[in-house]
Amino acid sequence: MLILVSYRQFYVLGGPDGVGEGHCGGQQNGLCGAALPGLLFMTTATHTGRVGLRVELHDGEPPEAGSQWQEVVEVSFLPFG
Numbered sequence: 001m002l003i004l005v006s007y008r009q010f011y012v013l014g015g016p017d018g019v020g021e022g023h024c025g026g027q028q029n030g031l032c033g034a035a036l037p038g039l040l041f042m043t044t045a046t047h048t049g050r051v052g053l054r055v056e057l058h059d060g061e062p063p064e065a066g067s068q069w070q071e072v073v074e075v076s077f078l079p080f081g
Contacts, residue, residue, distance in 0.1 A: 002050040002053070003053050005049060005051050009044070010051075012039070012040035014080050038079055038080045040075065
């Protein structure tokens with residue numbers, strides 16, 4: 001799927017609460033902040049425009065990322081339900 005990015009960022013929200021402070025919570029990567037339940041704060045190289053997004057569900061450990069990726073971050077995400 002393609003999503004619209006503004007200011008190099010987009011959010012994946014798993015509930016109605018919206019975006020809050022502390023989404024990176026001391027995490028040491030430049031791609032994804034996943035410190036708050038139900039929220040992923042994503043950073044891209046594209047400043048403004050469309051980027052591709054693929055969501056995968058795994059019951060166990062996902063396969064290794066291919067060599068085409070420069071940086072990979074794995075996080076867990078549980079939407080509110």
